[in-house]
Amino acid sequence: MLELKMFINGEWVDSESNDIIKSVNPANMREIANFPRGNEQDINKAVKSAKEAFESVEWKEMVYAERGRKLLHMADLIRENKEHLAELETEDMGKPLTQARTDVEVAARYFEYFGGAADKILGETIPINPEMLDYTVREPFGVTAHIVPWNYPIQMTARSLAPALAAGNTAVVKPAEDTSVTSLHLAKLSEKAGFPKGVINIITGYGGEAGSALSSHTDIDHITFTGSVPTGSSVMKNAAENIKSLTLELGGKSPNIVFEDAEFEETAQWVVKTLIQNGGQTCTAGTRLIIEEGIKNKFLDRVSEIMKNITVGPGLDDYDMGPIVSEKQIKNLEKYMDIAKEEGTKILQGGNRKKNMPSNLFFEPTIVVPDSEKSRLAQEELFGPIVTVLTFESKEEALALANSTEYGLVTGIWTKNIDKALWLSSRVKSGQVFINNYGAGGGVEMPFGGQGKSGFGREKGLESLKHYTQVKNVAIKIKN
Numbered sequence: 001m002l003e004l005k006m007f008i009n010g011e012w013v014d015s016e017s018n019d020i021i022k023s024v025n026p027a028n029m030r031e032i033a034n035f036p037r038g039n040e041q042d043i044n045k046a047v048k049s050a051k052e053a054f055e056s057v058e059w060k061e062m063v064y065a066e067r068g069r070k071l072l073h074m075a076d077l078i079r080e081n082k083e084h085l086a087e088l089e090t091e092d093m094g095k096p097l098t099q100a101r102t103d104v105e106v107a108a109r110y111f112e113y114f115g116g117a118a119d120k121i122l123g124e125t126i127p128i129n130p131e132m133l134d135y136t137v138r139e140p141f142g143v144t145a146h147i148v149p150w151n152y153p154i155q156m157t158a159r160s161l162a163p164a165l166a167a168g169n170t171a172v173v174k175p176a177e178d179t180s181v182t183s184l185h186l187a188k189l190s191e192k193a194g195f196p197k198g199v200i201n202i203i204t205g206y207g208g209e210a211g212s213a214l215s216s217h218t219d220i221d222h223i224t225f226t227g228s229v230p231t232g233s234s235v236m237k238n239a240a241e242n243i244k245s246l247t248l249e250l251g252g253k254s255p256n257i258v259f260e261d262a263e264f265e266e267t268a269q270w271v272v273k274t275l276i277q278n279g280g281q282t283c284t285a286g287t288r289l290i291i292e293e294g295i296k297n298k299f300l301d302r303v304s305e306i307m308k309n310i311t312v313g314p315g316l317d318d319y320d321m322g323p324i325v326s327e328k329q330i331k332n333l334e335k336y337m338d339i340a341k342e343e344g345t346k347i348l349q350g351g352n353r354k355k356n357m358p359s360n361l362f363f364e365p366t367i368v369v370p371d372s373e374k375s376r377l378a379q380e381e382l383f384g385p386i387v388t389v390l391t392f393e394s395k396e397e398a399l400a401l402a403n404s405t406e407y408g409l410v411t412g413i414w415t416k417n418i419d420k421a422l423w424l425s426s427r428v429k430s431g432q433v434f435i436n437n438y439g440a441g442g443g444v445e446m447p448f449g450g451q452g453k454s455g456f457g458r459e460k461g462l463e464s465l466k467h468y469t470q471v472k473n474v475a476i477k478i479k480n
């Protein structure tokens with residue numbers, strides 16, 4: 001069992017609370033680690049340390065290419081420790097080892113990608129008149145706060161930390177209380193990579209304590225929050241109170257829109273893959289299947305068959321799908337199965353905890369068919385391996401269904417007709433659209449974020465750097 005500490009100002013410390021949080025492997029409920037229950041006092045120390053580091057000559061005056069090299073070094077260190085980090089992630093969160101390995105590689109890619117960008121954060125020159133030279137520079141905000149969810153701990157930590165550091169900010173990270181282990185390990189690697197002390201701080205703890213203390217701290221300059229809509233809304237209130245800039249990456253109810261002319265087998269495989277990845281505990285999961293009426297029965301039969309063959313078991317044994325992360329989350333799935341029964345939504349397959357498993361947290365891959373898109377099962381984010389099926393007869397109807405929720409994160413469009421695909425793509429409410437694919441293999445390079453209640457601001461890609469910098473305009477008068 002790991003006994004971990006928090007990372008403040010380059011030191012490994014206990015919390016002022018003297019209390020700990022225990023982390024269990026949801027596949028067997030064995031305790032794998034404990035770490036400090038950080039509180040407001042710890043957050044104050046971490047923010048102070050990040051603020052001092054931001055002002056330090058060591059960080060502020062560091063040549064940008066050198067800053068980039070430190071990020072590249074992080075990428076190398078993550079890859080050197082890939083297997084160990086993947087095992088820790090699997091034990092902590094429950095996901096299959098193959099997925100955890102991918103997550104670790106994606107984390108390395110974030111440091112690699114933004115390491116390469118650290119000396120390429122460009123401004124513009126702006127023509128005003130011949131007597132003026134006007135240019136912009138992109139400057140870091142200062143102290144950035146990163147509040148991370150439990151579903152992709154190492155990936156999400158890296159996703160916002162790497163661009164924030166590349167742009168010259170310093171950081172205080174608050175990982176989720178269920179899954180803090182790999183974020184703390186990233187901090188260990190950051191010591192080896194040679195980041196000055198205080199540039200990266202990791203405070204473990206509960207959302208209502210450490211998380212809200214961080215998001216309401218007056219000395220932070222930007223907040224990146226990834227998590228649920230209600231918590232995002234509360235973080236936004238804190239940001240508004242103190243006039244802090246904010247990136248919100250919230251939930252989704254992403255559709256896969258399947259036309260009759262789609263490549264049948266490949267699309268069916270993808271529809272299942274986008275659902276069961278990480279046990280459906282993915283903000284971008286393809287949780288709504290919107291099928292053209294003519295192929296509904298045949299396509300659904302095939303999807304159902306593929307889902308019946310999904311293997312479910314402990315992440316370390318690398319089944320297709322691992323457990324749900326916690327009792328709280330699986331209870332939420334059961335609540336939605338009750339709602340399905342109450343509202344008359346048909347549970348075509350699955351719908352229960354799996355029996356005779358090493359823990360009580362395994363859920364069956366599930367298909368539900370509501371009468372209408374207004375069903376709660378078709379509207380709300382369930383965060384499990386449950387797909388909701390809707391049908392359409394025209395592309396206009398497909399669009400109306402796709403846009404019928406408050407979310408707008410990702411859309412998959414499956415058709416051989418490029419005109420139909422582009423027609424939909426330009427009208428669908430969605431931060432990302434994938435045509436005849438879903439996810440583009442990780443997509444570190446592509447801007448990612450939501451419309452509507454899926455949030456705002458963008459992570460990933462060079463676009464992300466705009467959200468970790470502020471523009472300064474400089475105008476110079478040229479005398480004759």
Ligand code: NAD
Pocket residue numbers: 147148149150151152174175176177205206207208210211212213215226227228229231232234235249250251252282283284381383454
């Ligand atoms: P959550 O909102 O409960 O928690 C997210 C983080 O916020 C955790 O670190 C938690 O400790 C912290 N937190 C909780 N209460 C807080 C408060 N009052 N103030 C500040 N911080 C607080 O969400 P979750 O259950 O961890 O994650 C699931 C949700 O996250 C889903 O809705 C999912 O779609 C969303 N999500 C979105 C993305 C994305 O990139 N869009 C990625 C992953 C997860």
